[in-house]
């Protein structure tokens with residue numbers, strides 16, 4: 001989820017500002033952007049069974065799970081934890097690391113689940 005270029009840019013911008021002087025507001029904007037990125041990272045966790053998933057959903061985390069790809073599993077997950085499979089990453093080919101979080105069949109995807117509102 002972290003884009004390294006952004007971090008480099010933020011660091012370079014903050015350094016430049018220190019040299020230039022006193023544009024405090026812009027520097028604060030950069031700091032708060034970094035904070036929200038950290039927040040996103042701290043909200044992302046892995047769950048390997050439904051108990052973990054339930055706990056993380058209650059904590060309003062974004063949870064990465066192994067998923068077999070069966071829509072029935074997606075529906076049942078939604079029923080059980082009020083969390084919806086939002087999808088898989090299209091930019092990175094993430095290999096599943098375990099069996100499906102629900103049916104324990106072979107997983108085909110790493111999927112991201114977050115709470116439905």
Ligand SMILES: [Zn+2]
Nearest residue numbers: 068073100103
């Ligand atoms: Zn499944």
